[in-house]
Amino acid sequence: MAALPPLSRRHFLGAAGALGAAAAVGASGGASAESGAGGSDVIPIGWGQLGSYPGTDAAGKRVTTILAGSSRYLIGPWYAGMYTRYLPDGYLDLKGTDERAIRLPAMAAVAAATALATGTYDPRTLSAANATIRARNLIRTLAARHRANNPDTTTRWGNTWQSALWAYYAALAGWLLWDELDATDRDHLAAMLIWEADRLTTGNDVFLIGTGGEQLYMTRRDGSVVTPGDSKAEEDNWSAAALSLAAVMLPDHPNAARWTRRNIELLLAAAACPADLAGDETINGIRLSTWLQGTNIADDGTLENHARLHPLYMVAFDQSLYQGFVFGLAGRPAPRAALHNINRTYGALVDLPFALPDGGTSPIYRENSAEIYYPEGNDWGTHFPFYFGNFDLLVSLAGQDAGIDPAAAKWERLHNEDQLRLMSRFTDGRTYGDSAENTYYGREHRIGAMAGQAYLSLYLARNARGNLLRWS
Incomplete structure (x- = not known):
């Protein structure tokens, strides 16, 4: 579909009142009780300072098609089947407070908000105006139900192992559709993100939060293994995501410097190797050899999760690389820490040989093929081309495939063409059929969230005003 003119495409509804009674304000307040900060302190995306991105390059066409299809499915058939009523306070019934109830709609909101904000939304089955209403419903409900805004212990979420990631998704979607949110929605969104970011700054160089519980490393400096077969890389970098977004959205907040520092610490811990x-390397003011208290990846770039060498968790460093567009949307460089050891891990995917069951060796990326070799098996299913194609794209845009042959752009084409093949089996934009292909219950939402963030990375990197992905 043809892209709409930059920025004017963001104003589908005119006045906020056009959203209708169903989107009426359901609760008051929402500003951070401790800081007094609220939605008015958020710096909106300066779309007018960003150039356009037509998406006509080969990778752009692939990612645009993936995003358009996935967002159309999630905000269309999936939303319609999931959310059939409003509660008395005007919010959606999220049907719980666990990962299914919170993470999935937050990821769907990222996909829809990105497509709507950038003019890549496909309105063939649902108008952009109605899609915007639905996306706003997801965003405002998620923010209102966070514990920063919600005293009801039966419906609130937050302060859990993964809640910083959920807050990141919901806040990112809200930031992209900021013009469509009213003052209460904005206050709730800011309070949610501030609350989760502040929680993370209580940790140190060993613990994620406070001085006990979840640790930053699988293996300690002395070689003792804290969590056998379970790298902390993914948890560290998804927590860093919330910190990065808070620091960008609220740069004048009194805790912004703490969020910025903790973001860098978690990025470095995520990718730490022996x-x-x-x-003697120092990155963003942190000397690795003295601050790091352990490791999460091996020197060869591999890591373990689910008690195996796991390629799917190697490409989970996509969350680190997304920081390029997060900071780029604010006209700022992302911390160099986000790139730490990405080249090392990508080299392990492309070039490192692993034993085959019947003899011989193979790298994880099979030559001239979209097939992925899992040296110790894959407990998540059989089909994950976009997980890898998304990472290939980000590595290429960040220039982290230096010295690696074939280059990341070749692998992006192979893997994302295979993703498009999976999507071509359906007419509604979804990727998966049989759940055995990907056993995660949020499989479609994961595709949507990745596609949105991949597109935003392209939008910044191949912008009409030049490459706006920068690293300090």
């Missing part, structure tokens, strides 16, 4: 402990 060589870092013995080296």
Whole structure:
């Protein structure tokens, strides 16, 4: 579909009142009780300072098609089947407070908000105006139900192992559709993100939060294994995501410097390897050999999760690389820490040989093929081309495939063409059929969230005003 003119495409509804009674304000307040900060302190995206991105390059066409299809499915058939009523306070019934109830609509909101904000939304089965109403419903309900805004213990969420990631998704979607939110929605969104970011700044160089519980590393400096077969890389970098977004959206908040510092710490901890402990590298003001207290990846770039060497968790460093567009949307460079050891891990995907069951060896990326070799098996299913194609794209845009042959752009084409093949089996924009292909209950939402963030990365990197992905 043809892209709409930049920015004017963001104003589908005119006045906020056009959203109708169903989107009426359901609760008051929402500003951070401790800081007094609220939605008015958020710096909106300066779309007028960003150039356009037509998406006509080969990778752009692929990612645009993936995003358009996925967002159309999630905000269309999936939303319609999931949310059939409003509660008395005007919010959606999220049907719980667990990952299914919170993370899935937050990921769907990222996909829809990105497509709507950038003019890549496909309105063939649902108008952009109605899609905007639905996306706003998701965003405002998620924010209102967070514990920062919600005293009801039966319906509130937050302060859990994964809640910083959920807050990141919901806040990102809200930031993209900021013009469509009213003052209460904005206050709730800010309070939610501030609350989760502040929680993360209580940790140190060993613990994620406070001085006990979840740790930053699988393996300690002395070689003892804290969590056998369970790297902390993914948890560290998804927590860092919330910190990065808080620092960008609320740069004048009194805790912004703490969020910025903690973001860098978690990025470095996520990708720490044994060589870092013995080296002399300093990144964003942190000397690795003295601050790091453990490791999450091996020196060869591999990592373990679910008690196996797991390629799917190697490409989970996509969350680190997304920081490029988060900071780029604010006209700022992302921290160099987000790139730490990405080249090392990508090299392990492309070039490192692993034993085959019947003899011989193979790298994880099979030559001239979209097929992925899982040296110790894959407990999540059989089909994940976009997980890899998304990472390939980000690595290429960040220039982190230096010295690796074939280059990331070749693998992006192979993997994302296979993703498009999966999507071509359906008419509603979804990717998966049999759940055995991907056993995660949020499989379609994961595709949508990745597609939205991949597109935003392209939007910044291949912008009419030049490459706006920068690293300090």
